[in-house]
Amino acid sequence: MSPNRVLLTSVVAGVAAAVLVPLDRPGVGWAPAALAVFLLLGKVRLGWAVAAVALFGTGALVAAEWLFALCAIAGCAAASLAVVGGVTARGLLFGSVAVPAAALRAVPWLAKGLRAGGGSPMVRPVLVTVGLLVVFVPLLAGADAAFADLLGALVPDGSLVEPVVLFLVVGLTTTAARFLRAAPPELDGTPTVPRTIARRDWVLPVGALVVLFAAFVGVQVTTLFGGDDHVLRTAGLTYAEYARSGFWQLLAVTLLTLGVIAVTAQLAEVGTRTDRTWLRALLGALSVLSLVIVASALARMWAYQQAYGFTVLRVLVATCELWLGVAYLLVLAAGVRLDGRWLARAVLGAGFAALVGLAALNPERFIAERNIARWQESGRIDLDYLTGLSDDAVPAIATLPDALRDCVLRYRRVKDDDWRSWNLARSRAREVPRSEQPTRCAR
Template sequence: MSSKLTIDQWWILLWSLFLGFVLDKLIFIPKAGISYVIFVILFYIVFFIVLRNLSFYNRRMGNFLLICILVLSTNYFLYDQNGFYLLNFLVIPALMFLHYLLRIQPKSTSSFFTPQTLIPLGLKKLTMSVNQNVYLFKYCTRLFSRNMDEQKRKVWSKIFYGLLLSMPLLFIVIALLMSSDLYFTTIMTQIPTWFTLISANTVQDILIVLLFGCLFYGFFQAAFVYTETSTSDNPGLIKGFDQIVVMTLLILLNLVYLFYLVIQFAYFFNGDLAEGFTYAEYARRGFFELVTVTMINLTLTVLILHFVKQDHTFYKKSIQILLSFLLGSSLLILISAFMRLHLYEQAYGFTFTRILVHAFIIFLFVIIIYTMMKVWLQRLSLIHFYILSALIFYCTINIINIDGIVVDRNLERYTLTGKIDLNYLNQMSDTGKLGLIKLYQINPDVTGLEDLVVAIRGEKLQNQSGEWQSYNLTEEQLIRKLQELTIN
């Protein structure tokens, strides 16, 4: 490694600090809205500028991931869904890191999307990023201490390292002490006011810019270093599980499923409750069946397809038939779970979780159908399809506005039965509150509805953030409706 930074490296550092600044102003705010999608767009502009001299690979899959990232980030601007707000703060960076790995490595997507490839590659790039920052720190230390003698330089370096290592421990200890003593908490919260030259918020902003600027710098620098990845489909494991053992296992498991289906077939599709069960118990049993399908049948099928050596025509056909029956039983159980959950919703109403489970059942249905095709068409790739379909599913449930579906279905249920859970709609995002306003316009005499609407209007109009970074279309629509609303 060179003893000094090149012009290109200085530019990468400046671009990285710019991204750290943008991140601080657009993401580290009380509530992200349009700012999230702006940050993603700015990040990829910088990404392609900084790495413009690098050859990009796996373009088709990379573009697909980029579309998914943009769709998920746009969700912060279009909707106000509490269920996805925090989750996407983890999912979007994870997809961006996956996109980064995919585009900089000259490997085909067929061999890339395996744990044996992704995990080691991600760890190597993370290590490279840390090493790049260590080198940057050492270089800056030499730059600012060039007039010191070697002994003083070592002393100051050790002091700085000691301060750096002590920060996490000090943070934990101070937090514990503040939680144990109210007076100590009061004193600690007043400390920032002792310094008039620089505020606590400014210190926080500087730390965020430096921390994430160094993070971006490390990964940009690591992108220029090609990393060898394992292309072995099955390292450390041998395809040689005994076929007779597997057939025995499948026969016993299928007999259990056959016995289970025969017993329950009388009420499997008739839409009535089993004797002695409440709606809640009925739905829980359906969900347990769903978990059983995903954890046992699919996992077992994938393991058998991947690790069983099928070198005899009779055994191969027998295993294919047994796996098809196993997956067919799984489809019937999924249908049963879907119908039971529908009965539960008719009785108790619609929620975000129940609609999400419905969508997840449909997703599993597609997965099982494809897996059944894989049983007979061995050239198909399971892992590749699973990842693609999972990304499409996740982006779809983000963009279709599940909260809006929940509100519409509950209002439809109200027109049919006169029943509605006002408190649940009020606890939802702004979409739920829009539903309450719509209900008030339909029937303002619903018990307790007017008080809720008045409270929502007072709270929402009083607590508008006014920050452009938090701008959200759903919130803007709610404020406009509240301003136009006439309370009887």
């Protein structure tokens, strides 16, 4: 693409982001802005582009800023991969940050191209026009309230700082995307460590882990899956001891075992049919037993939350554990043919899908619903925690009796949205009635 078209594409992408994106909150404008940038770029990797748009699209669903921040970061990584790609774990890691990392290098590349090509007759007037507007628009907006109100339809609160920042950031990253398309980086590299680990060197340690895991699952099957009955039958065992004493250890086991499987699959010799049979059998058995441990960790966390209430951290950690379970299923699928070239992309894609699924669940509303259900059974509820949840939880909180509902919502004011910052959760929260004079709360 000519330098003039690169410049024009970057300017249009920056303007689209400045107009569409509400930088201060989750909103509906994020996904159309990402879609506009992809359409301007043209040929991108469709799967990663869809993942990026879906991740940014969560801004139209949830009001929880922590969740949307995670989705937006993941969306930026997916967008970078849509431009440069990546196959191996190394390639995906570097590819996820390649576009923003190339932003500063792309500016001299574009300037050099414009100088070498002589520049289009329209480049100079377009740049001068943009510069003049940046200077004079805020001055005129400050001089006349009616004109400022007119600008407010496009620029909330009349502030130009956020749109200018968005214009620059998105314009630069679009230029970087074009730069990387013109000179694709080598992300994946070539394997530096050959398969030199003979069967006798890995069968014993991996086999020992298989035996250890099998013994653990066999001996502890009642403890792992006993749930409420086991806790009640075991003298001196509380829910906290049942869940917390083992959950983090089991989570560490599942993470470390993935590393063992990855190293063994990468380095083990598979020159003979016997080698491949041993590799499939031992790594398959290790993966299956690890899946059982994943299930046991989830069972412990569920029992703990049922007893002590649901929180954001507990739900987020449980989601990570579910993602690890999917990763083990993918490892098993790759082991059938001993072909894991697609595995890293599938695991990362599953992580992006887990974030979108978490947003679809609307975790803070789910947490409020579960804690209210627990209150209906036990009479125990943490009103302070409910008060700290985002607008996502308001419809669930509205099901409480009037006194408790008003106690939680008495100081909450839902932000007004414009056309680009509209959000489903905040829209529903505005529909919840509030008492003009809430009762005094007993904590």
